Amino acid sequence: MELKHLRYFVTVVEEQSITKAADKLCIAQPPLSRQIQKLEEELGITLFERGSRPIKMTEAGQFFYEHSVQILTHTAQATSMAQRINAVDQTVRIGYVSSLLYALLPQIIYLFRQRNPDMHVELIEYGTCDQIEALKAGKIDLGFGRLRLIDPSIKRLLLRKERLLLAIHKNHHLAEFIESGLYLSQILEEAIFSYPKTPKPNFATAVQSIFTELGLVPKKLIEVREIHMALGLVSSGEGICLIPETASDIGMKNLAYIPILDVEAHSAISLSVRNMDQSSYIPKILDCIQDVFKNENIDLHMDNI
Structure with a gap:
């Protein structure tokens, strides 16, 4: 059974006509009728009462229709969410405290952009305290800050003691x-x-x-x-x-x-991320941090805090 079979069936039910359903689905009437018959054979049940005009469902057909609508709805929602997640993965929102613009942050972001041209980077100024809430709310994906703040849903890496x-x-x-x-x-x-x-x-x-x-x-x-x-x-x-x-x-x-x-x-400089976040941009930004610190001959801690 394929999702298209469920869509064919649901459309016939809603249109109460094979002819109208075929027009809506942009297919010929005979192939649509064969698909419905094939679905009934696969299920081993009769979905529609024979000879009824307009088309009426059997009791089993009504049950199968309700669950078919749920399956198609959940599939559409899952598809939409997957697309949103994919879009978020391609847009990395980075929170920062303004004083870090005088540190190594600009070099890190520039290198990250050069290595990942397919990712769109947005820089958003947030105080370290505000970064925690912004991470939990999904407003940012990474946070570069200076304060030592503890939250069970946030993982913090100490990068440097400046x-x-x-x-x-x-x-x-x-x-x-x-x-x-x-x-x-x-x-x-x-x-x-x-x-x-x-x-x-x-x-x-x-x-x-x-x-x-x-x-x-x-x-x-x-x-x-x-x-x-x-x-x-x-x-x-x-x-x-x-x-x-x-x-x-x-x-x-x-x-x-x-x-x-x-x-x-x-002043401790740290990177904050969501505790269970396994996104691909995290190891990529960490690689950029390591390379920039190495080029500047600055010790990198990379300790969990």
């Missing part, structure tokens, strides 16, 4: 530490800009947690909208701020950067 730097005005009194570096305990009296001003947790809370872990309490933490505003204020001589090392490439004038000597002063 060192933090202290951004200062080049004429700031702390400039004497540019070569030697300093400890966070030495900046507690300074006006420190933190960012972004978005729902917590975010990078600002990550920085605050580093101070807390060290038992330190900065006296003047000032929250601003985003990293460019923080660095712009620092460039104006208003205060200082902590940034990921790669963000020093933003390149505003009058800025200088001081290494932070505390080992706790780092």
Whole structure:
């Protein structure tokens, strides 16, 4: 039995006429009649009452009709879902936090696009916290973030622990530490800009947690909208701020950067995916990450967290 036989049968029932059903199916009447007879022979039952006008089903025919409609409906739904899944597989939506655009993320995405020209890549800015919900809702397929967040439905891979730097005005009194570096305990009296001003947790809370872990309490933490505003204020001589090392490439004038000597002063870069996701793009993006890190001579952790 083939699906076309079920479609022929259902159409005859709904049209209540072999002639009308044949016209609708765009086939001749005799072949359609033979297909219905063949179906009855295969089933070993009579589907229609003989000689009735319009066509009427037998009790067995009515039962078979109801289940035939269900089979055809489920088949159509399965086909539609398979097509949607295939379309999703060809479109990879990647969430990212903006500061990673100054890290290796652009190189990773470019390499991924070069190696997979058949896949369409969409980049969508999401904070790390929002990435978790976006992954679970299917709004994104991968998430590159900085925060340590735990969710049983999300798998996270630690890629790198990026060192933090202290951004200062080049004429700031702390400039004497540019070569030697300093400890966070030495900046507690300074006006420190933190960012972004978005729902917590975010990078600002990550920085605050580093101070807390060290038992330190900065006296003047000032929250601003985003990293460019923080660095712009620092460039104006208003205060200082902590940034990921790669963000020093933003390149505003009058800025200088001081290494932070505390080992706790780092920002973890991670890749998040749905826990049971076996999509083909995941090993492909991991291969690109490995190659970019290798080319840049940067250690890659690739640890589950």
